[in-house]
Amino acid sequence: MPFTGWSSGPSCLDGVLHHAHAPLAPGDPQSAQLAAARATAHHGPSAPGPRAGTALCLSGGGFRAALFHLGAVRRLNELGILGRLRTISAVSGGALVANLLADPRLGWPDPHGPAAPVLGFEEYVAGPLRRLSGRNLRTPALLSRVRPSGWAKPSASVDSLAEQLAVAVPWWSSDLRETDRGGPVILTSATEIGYGVSWVFADSRSIGPRGRIGDHRLGYAAPPPGLRVADAVAASCAYPPFFPPMELDGRGLGLQGGVPDPAEPAQAREGLLARIQLADGGIYDNLGVEPVWSDHRAVLVSDGGAVFRSRPAGSFVGRLLHTPSIAGSGQHTTRLRWLRASSSAGILQGATWSLESTNTVSPVPGHGPAPGDHTAYPPDLVDQINQVRTDLDAFRPTEQRVLERHGYAVADASVDRHSPQLVARAAPFDPPHPQVADPASVRLELRGSAQVRAFGRR
Numbered sequence: 001m002p003f004t005g006w007s008s009g010p011s012c013l014d015g016v017l018h019h020a021h022a023p024l025a026p027g028d029p030q031s032a033q034l035a036a037a038r039a040t041a042h043h044g045p046s047a048p049g050p051r052a053g054t055a056l057c058l059s060g061g062g063f064r065a066a067l068f069h070l071g072a073v074r075r076l077n078e079l080g081i082l083g084r085l086r087t088i089s090a091v092s093g094g095a096l097v098a099n100l101l102a103d104p105r106l107g108w109p110d111p112h113g114p115a116a117p118v119l120g121f122e123e124y125v126a127g128p129l130r131r132l133s134g135r136n137l138r139t140p141a142l143l144s145r146v147r148p149s150g151w152a153k154p155s156a157s158v159d160s161l162a163e164q165l166a167v168a169v170p171w172w173s174s175d176l177r178e179t180d181r182g183g184p185v186i187l188t189s190a191t192e193i194g195y196g197v198s199w200v201f202a203d204s205r206s207i208g209p210r211g212r213i214g215d216h217r218l219g220y221a222a223p224p225p226g227l228r229v230a231d232a233v234a235a236s237c238a239y240p241p242f243f244p245p246m247e248l249d250g251r252g253l254g255l256q257g258g259v260p261d262p263a264e265p266a267q268a269r270e271g272l273l274a275r276i277q278l279a280d281g282g283i284y285d286n287l288g289v290e291p292v293w294s295d296h297r298a299v300l301v302s303d304g305g306a307v308f309r310s311r312p313a314g315s316f317v318g319r320l321l322h323t324p325s326i327a328g329s330g331q332h333t334t335r336l337r338w339l340r341a342s343s344s345a346g347i348l349q350g351a352t353w354s355l356e357s358t359n360t361v362s363p364v365p366g367h368g369p370a371p372g373d374h375t376a377y378p379p380d381l382v383d384q385i386n387q388v389r390t391d392l393d394a395f396r397p398t399e400q401r402v403l404e405r406h407g408y409a410v411a412d413a414s415v416d417r418h419s420p421q422l423v424a425r426a427a428p429f430d431p432p433h434p435q436v437a438d439p440a441s442v443r444l445e446l447r448g449s450a451q452v453r454a455f456g457r458r
Helices: 029-039 062-078 093-100 121-133 138-143 156-168 229-237 266-274 316-344 379-386 397-418 439-445
Strands: 054-058 087-091 185-192 197-202 212-215 219-221 246-248 276-280 298-303 349-354
Touching: 054 062, 054 093, 062 093, 062 121, 062 298, 062 397, 087 093, 093 121, 093 185, 093 229, 121 156, 121 397, 138 156, 156 229, 156 246, 185 229, 197 229, 229 246, 229 276, 298 397, 316 349, 349 397, 379 397, 379 439, 397 439
Parallel strands: 054 087, 054 298, 087 185, 298 349
Antiparallel strands: 185 197, 185 276, 197 212, 212 219, 246 276
16 A cells, blocks of 8 residues: 555545644544554563654565665765664564664764764665665575575574575574674564564663564573674565575573563463564564554664555455565554554654655655655556565666666655654755666566566576
8 A cells, every 4th residue: 555654545544644733532432542552562672661762664575575674774865864863673584674774883863963974874784784685595595495505494494594694694694693783773573473563672772781582472581692682683584485484492581571472372372482482573563653653752664575466356365465564564554553542542653665656745845855756756657666576586687776776866855755853954956876767668677576586586
């Protein structure tokens, strides 16, 4: 469903801007929705309290989402928003970008000083992501399971993915608990399969001195020694059935504060602790909203996930395969409605942009492109971009550039319209990669980009 900002094109989510609205009536369905959402928000970066700061949520969606987010984050950096974030919450493909932003070599500005861009963005974020997304990580990881060395190791594929990530980004080999840097809190989410909830990997900026891992069912603890940044990212990207869950032995972690199911036998819980299974964070919350929405003043959401598409009634197998997409679309819409309810109640600001967004909103005068500017991709080309594959196979330079440029333009348009108060510094609108500005040539370049190849691309 297209959804750009709190107010978008024609949809059931129309009519909600970043402004405070009249309080909801006690009997309004949104009131109940908001109360339910509050009750399920369990693990923000700090203890519950007054709303403060801005969070950026980076969705899942493989390399496609990561490259789309790169463009959005580039524009947020130019506008001084990135340097003032309190938290970045990320899932799957979004976790690639978020954890590159955790590079200790980046120069983060003082969030309380004059607005300034984060230094080193091209060298430590954009360049590494382009190199990473130019590699086929999927196929070598999957093949590791069929090699004799992987026969007796159910987690061989996800372990291989973690090793590839550690090689591609060497500093990701460092322990999650030992990160020492500036900038916002980085929350990387996976899905804990036993209870079916969101499991968070939070670095040392969240709760000092070591950070924390866990979920509200099993409890929380500091990350154990040896748990690397690469392991957290791999767990967040472990989408079934292509990747098995990453497994942790929770018995020695010292997890505390968990709320078990009152009806579950103690033996069942012990079994879950002995074998904590972590899969792709997008299974539970592909937007990465739940960890942050309840305690931040503003929430920005960059959505590069798969687009739900209708389909006619077909075979039993076709309907069976389509059902998970329906479930995913439902949870996606529900979380956007959480945000709408919060905004309607006047307690939350923000903006959302997606891969489906077109840069057709009226920008702040003198800030963004004029309506109909050639820097925006037309709707038919945006639809073609929506169909680009969402796996961890290699992306060609042209594909990378198109996605980054698209993310830059729609993020700018959405922030301009829905949250201009977050803009901290004036910066000319200058989309990257002018070599992919021409829609006609891009249409030709993207032919075949939707195809998923069994053995990947070189």
